[in-house]
Amino acid sequence: MHIRLEDSERHVLSVTVDNEAGILARIAGMFSARGYNIESLTVADVSPDHRISRITIVTNGPPRVIDQIIAQLDRLVPVHQVTDLTDTGPFVERELALVKVSGKGDSRIEALRLADVFRAKVVDTTLESFVFEITGPTSKIDTFVSLMRELGLVEIGRTGVVGMLRGVAA
Structure with a gap:
């Protein structure tokens, strides 16, 4: 078919x-x-x-x-x-990702700026890399990952989607 x-x-x-x-x-x-x-x-x-x-x-x-x-x-x-x-009905959907980015100089500064815009949190840092934690709808994470590819993306770990109906209905 x-x-x-x-x-x-x-x-x-x-x-x-x-x-x-x-x-x-x-x-x-x-x-x-x-x-x-x-x-x-x-x-x-x-x-x-x-x-x-x-x-x-x-x-x-x-x-x-x-x-x-x-x-x-x-x-x-x-x-x-x-x-x-x-x-x-209306439902809430979220996913979590850990995104490792390496870089120095301007790319490092840009990665931090974009992380701030996307409300991603730095959970690990070295002189040459960051690991960001980001949560939200899949589309937000996809966009963040796409932008980080340009800045030195090294590795991604994603949880997958969790969701539940909004309101008091179970």
């Missing part, structure tokens, strides 16, 4: 699951077996008793494929709930 790029939509899915061995592999395997792409995947324990985890998946595809992904995730036994944050 050929999917036209213009039909593809980005979706952020929040999946609540039992915190048990192998569930992440089962979910990733389901995506892989059906040829679905995972752009970002994060997982964390979210309950006081460590029994429940929340998996946030960023994927893309036409509406029909997104509906299939949600239905297939919903059928997995340790899955409690699948929420398509993109379709459910």
Whole structure:
């Protein structure tokens, strides 16, 4: 099946699951077996008793494929709930990145200036490099990384997207 790029939509899915061995592999395997792409995947324990985890998946595809992904995730036994944050309502989305940049002189000064503009925090420094911590929407981090490429980008580490619905609705 050929999917036209213009039909593809980005979706952020929040999946609540039992915190048990192998569930992440089962979910990733389901995506892989059906040829679905995972752009970002994060997982964390979210309950006081460590029994429940929340998996946030960023994927893309036409509406029909997104509906299939949600239905297939919903059928997995340790899955409690699948929420398509993109379709459910307004939601907050954030990602964290560590960005290492090397440079001296003017490029070092420019890297610090841009970090200030993007509200990135210096978390490590040497005479020849910085490690910046930046949080925000994926687009903000992408832009910051792109600008740092011009100034001596050395390395990037990204957490992946986390998100949740706005307001009091759970």
